Amino acid sequence: MNKIVSKEYFSANVIKFEVEAPLIAKSRKAGHFVMVKIGAKGERIPLTIADADLQKGTITLVVQKMGVSSSKLCALEEGDFITDMVGPLGKATHIENFGTVICACGGVGTAPMMPIVAALKAAGNRVITVLAARNKDLIILEDQIRQYSDEVIVMTDDGSYGTKGLVTNGIEAVINREKVDLCVTIGPAIMMKFVSILTKKYELPTLASLNTIMVDGTGMCGACRVSVGGKTKFVCVDGPEFDAHQVDFDEMLMRLGGYRDIEREENEHYQATLKN
Amino acid sequence: MKTNEDRAEAWRVELRNAIKAKDRTNIERVHMPELDAEYRSHNRVEEVNLGITAEQAMEEAKRCLDCANPSCMLGCPVGIDIPSFIKNIERGDFQEAAKVLKETSALPAVCGRVCPQEKQCEGVCIHLKMKKDAVAIGHLERFAADYERISGNISVPAVAPANNIKIAGVGSGPAGLAFAGDMAKLGYEVVIFEALHEIGGVLKYGIPEFRLPNDIVDVEIQNLQAMGVHFVTNCVVGKTISISDLEQDGFKGIFVASGAGLPRFMNIKGENLVGVMSSNEYLTRVNLMDAANPNSDTPVFQGKKVAVIGGGNTAMDSVRTARRLGAERAILVYRRSEEEMPARLEEVKHAKEEGIEFLTLHNPIEYIGNEQGRVTHMVLQVMELGEPDASGRRSPVEIPGKLETIEVDEVIVSVGVSPNPLIPQSVKGLEVTKWGTVVVDNDTMQSAVPIIFAGGDIVRGGATVILAMGDGRRAAKAMDEWIKKSR
Numbered sequence A: 001m002n003k004i005v006s007k008e009y010f011s012a013n014v015i016k017f018e019v020e021a022p023l024i025a026k027s028r029k030a031g032h033f034v035m036v037k038i039g040a041k042g043e044r045i046p047l048t049i050a051d052a053d054l055q056k057g058t059i060t061l062v063v064q065k066m067g068v069s070s071s072k073l074c075a076l077e078e079g080d081f082i083t084d085m086v087g088p089l090g091k092a093t094h095i096e097n098f099g100t101v102i103c104a105c106g107g108v109g110t111a112p113m114m115p116i117v118a119a120l121k122a123a124g125n126r127v128i129t130v131l132a133a134r135n136k137d138l139i140i141l142e143d144q145i146r147q148y149s150d151e152v153i154v155m156t157d158d159g160s161y162g163t164k165g166l167v168t169n170g171i172e173a174v175i176n177r178e179k180v181d182l183c184v185t186i187g188p189a190i191m192m193k194f195v196s197i198l199t200k201k202y203e204l205p206t207l208a209s210l211n212t213i214m215v216d217g218t219g220m221c222g223a224c225r226v227s228v229g230g231k232t233k234f235v236c237v238d239g240p241e242f243d244a245h246q247v248d249f250d251e252m253l254m255r256l257g258g259y260r261d262i263e264r265e266e267n268e269h270y271q272a273t274l275k276n
Numbered sequence B: 001m002k003t004n005e006d007r008a009e010a011w012r013v014e015l016r017n018a019i020k021a022k023d024r025t026n027i028e029r030v031h032m033p034e035l036d037a038e039y040r041s042h043n044r045v046e047e048v049n050l051g052i053t054a055e056q057a058m059e060e061a062k063r064c065l066d067c068a069n070p071s072c073m074l075g076c077p078v079g080i081d082i083p084s085f086i087k088n089i090e091r092g093d094f095q096e097a098a099k100v101l102k103e104t105s106a107l108p109a110v111c112g113r114v115c116p117q118e119k120q121c122e123g124v125c126i127h128l129k130m131k132k133d134a135v136a137i138g139h140l141e142r143f144a145a146d147y148e149r150i151s152g153n154i155s156v157p158a159v160a161p162a163n164n165i166k167i168a169g170v171g172s173g174p175a176g177l178a179f180a181g182d183m184a185k186l187g188y189e190v191v192i193f194e195a196l197h198e199i200g201g202v203l204k205y206g207i208p209e210f211r212l213p214n215d216i217v218d219v220e221i222q223n224l225q226a227m228g229v230h231f232v233t234n235c236v237v238g239k240t241i242s243i244s245d246l247e248q249d250g251f252k253g254i255f256v257a258s259g260a261g262l263p264r265f266m267n268i269k270g271e272n273l274v275g276v277m278s279s280n281e282y283l284t285r286v287n288l289m290d291a292a293n294p295n296s297d298t299p300v301f302q303g304k305k306v307a308v309i310g311g312g313n314t315a316m317d318s319v320r321t322a323r324r325l326g327a328e329r330a331i332l333v334y335r336r337s338e339e340e341m342p343a344r345l346e347e348v349k350h351a352k353e354e355g356i357e358f359l360t361l362h363n364p365i366e367y368i369g370n371e372q373g374r375v376t377h378m379v380l381q382v383m384e385l386g387e388p389d390a391s392g393r394r395s396p397v398e399i400p401g402k403l404e405t406i407e408v409d410e411v412i413v414s415v416g417v418s419p420n421p422l423i424p425q426s427v428k429g430l431e432v433t434k435w436g437t438v439v440v441d442n443d444t445m446q447s448a449v450p451i452i453f454a455g456g457d458i459v460r461g462g463a464t465v466i467l468a469m470g471d472g473r474r475a476a477k478a479m480d481e482w483i484k485k486s487r
């Protein structure tokens, strides 16, 4: 049981929680995640540790409402308890001074990107962050990201904010303008696929943080497996970051959709219980 | 030897002489009452074996000859005093029978249910030499342990005065639980760290409810808690805290029982298609997450044509679960013949009764999917038995060109597990084999890093509950001696 010490809305569907977890706060590094379960019959879902406060013994989670599990979490208030939380899991991001780094994030990928942006900046990199979303309302954490970035480029599909265009247009503009040493990308799998195709063309080394479906998050089940360079890897223990150019995104997209029908049903069931 | 002392007691001599050996062996072996096969193939949670009655148990106990040199005990990996507990059943002192079991086994209600008895104790019972069925040791063990539990008179073992020495266990499977019990008895302050949100290891997330109800495991856990054992769930040693953190926190000994939780795949084409998964994933969803319960948030595929690859207990549990979740065809695909199957005999029998199809001497070589990436077919290579291999089993060889394709909508890969690499990777100086198992002294279970002892599947690879439990107990004894010596 982990106590929620604060709750803050970034938007109607994106919420920041500070949660008591002294041991996790102590051992976590940028790129690590936790598995969270809400209620006795809850599902275990992975969430990136966005930040940690050693003094207070808390970690920060930024959650986007998607389906049942994320909605149940978002319904919790300050003072409530998260039933189960375990971590830090996964491999930490390899941080060093690479030079100039593009951090390209889409949608809720911004939350897991935040600690990476901060760590890269602290290591002396020039950090250019590309924030992309469908429209202005879906751009989150912009202020926090600006704190740690040398430059922030905002892209929206509909042009309602920043520049009209896709995340890839933003990245390409930077590549064409200056020498870039590394690209890190987090977002929907389809977005990461296109980022990877683009940076491969420019031979720009790229790391993608994969958000596959997980069950235990400790290497026990294989639900999170992806093909990287033709080999099967477990995202929860071998990742979540991989060389994007080696990742079989088409297979990953296919696997992500595997439970879509069941998830939709469960969400309808859950929404119905809320109305009663 | 204590065994022989007990055997010489007056009541036992009298009991032994009351019936002629020949008459004892002529009694028919008890038949375990079971749920109706058709009913249970749709019922996910009810236990298949219903347990024998007191009368049945006492009658079965008569069959045991109370041998002077009980061969059955040599077959039991932990050397339970089998004739002693059985004769106590025969005279009607079930409580005493349970006590005898508990002197050696920390989890008799579990072992009575899941031990591969036909390969262990029952496999060497003297009756077999006389062409009779072995004494139903497993059924009797289950009976005595259940009797004690149901009577509510579970004796919480006496605990020695606290010695204020902290020791840690990593993993709460049978090895960790057995270790915890013995150390608590010796007066240690025991903390068991468990990565998952539930205590019990494979007993909870692997072995299904219809074979081992969770309640039974929970009673044992509550017992341990009553003895002062402290459990910390949601704590991955090597991630949340490190072994050196534990040392710094004042733990004087650490028993690693982290199991063999890593699923193996076959690395064949199409294995990452949607609907193809490890038995660990499948059983974790169903058993740990209760995914088949409509009130659970975790989803699980409920395939109609399900193939399970493998021939062990895990495969058998998966295929029988699939059947219970509504599979019209639940097929077990195994590359050797039924004779070589490592699963318990009883599970094979139960599976067949439940309508599981056995496709032996077949091995998958490819999975085929549709546009959405969902598995729809599997291609099987037909095999035949060749020469015996190193393990003495006749090894399967391909019949060139002989392939079969069958329709499937779910495939569960159950071809073995590897040791959990987390601890071996995170501790410097630990000696590890090429299979990833931790190397320990066979008698003391102590590793190359003196403060670390290890046992169960992390040392043996995939083994059995009773072996894991035995390791836990041996490690406890040796750790106690080592701590006392080094003080």
Ligand SMILES: Cc1cc2nc3c(=O)[nH]c(=O)nc-3n(C[C@H](O)[C@H](O)[C@H](O)COP(=O)(O)OP(=O)(O)OC[C@H]3O[C@@H](n4cnc5c(N)ncnc54)[C@H](O)[C@@H]3O)c2cc1C
Pocket (backbone or CB within 6 Å): A033, A043, A044, A045, A046, A047, A048, A049, A061, A062, A063, A064, A065, A066, A067, A068, A069, A070, A071, A108, A111, A112, A210, A211, A212, A213, A214, A215, A240, A256, A257, A260, A263, A264, A267
């Ligand atoms: C390493 C990692 C880090 C993540 N970090 C964050 C984060 O910081 N903030 C955040 O909001 N989200 C994060 N996610 C995604 C988050 O786990 C999913 O949004 C969440 O599981 C959705 O569950 P649901 O029941 O609310 O939605 P559902 O309706 O069940 O699913 C919506 C979509 O979420 C994905 N999903 C579903 N179940 C799982 C599962 N068990 N594990 C992973 N993905 C699943 C699928 O793509 C699915 O289509 C992360 C995912 C991974 C793998």
Ligand SMILES: Cc1cc2nc3c(=O)[nH]c(=O)nc-3n(C[C@H](O)[C@H](O)[C@H](O)COP(=O)(O)OP(=O)(O)OC[C@H]3O[C@@H](n4cnc5c(N)ncnc54)[C@H](O)[C@@H]3O)c2cc1C
Pocket (backbone or CB within 6 Å): B114, B115, B116, B170, B171, B172, B173, B174, B175, B176, B193, B194, B195, B196, B200, B201, B202, B203, B206, B207, B208, B235, B236, B237, B238, B257, B258, B259, B260, B261, B283, B313, B314, B315, B317, B344, B420, B422, B423, B455, B456, B457, B458, B462, B463, B464, B465, B466, B468
């Ligand atoms: C489906 C299935 C059916 C089986 N059927 C039978 C049977 O009928 N009869 C039989 O005798 N045997 C059976 N077995 C085998 C038997 O269950 C195992 O041999 C036994 O459970 C091993 O015990 P263990 O204590 O070593 O490990 P486990 O039971 O695997 O427990 C290990 C525990 O450690 C935890 N852990 C791992 N790493 C860490 C870490 N870093 N920090 C904290 N905790 C950690 C795990 O989460 C787990 O709970 C079966 C196994 C399976 C999977």
Ligand code: SF4
Pocket (backbone or CB within 6 Å): B075, B076, B077, B078, B079, B080, B082, B105, B111, B112, B115, B117, B120, B121, B122, B137, B138, B141, B466
């Ligand atoms: S513990 Fe297992 S092997 Fe030993 S007597 Fe009991 S059932 Fe037989």
Ligand code: SF4
Pocket (backbone or CB within 6 Å): B063, B064, B065, B066, B067, B070, B071, B072, B073, B082, B083, B124, B125, B126, B127, B135, B137
């Ligand atoms: S070998 Fe068989 S008959 Fe002899 S003591 Fe053991 S169980 Fe009884």
Ligand code: FES
Pocket (backbone or CB within 6 Å): A213, A214, A215, A216, A217, A218, A219, A220, A221, A222, A223, A224, A225, A234, A235, A236, A237
């Ligand atoms: S989530 Fe189970 S192995 Fe990665």
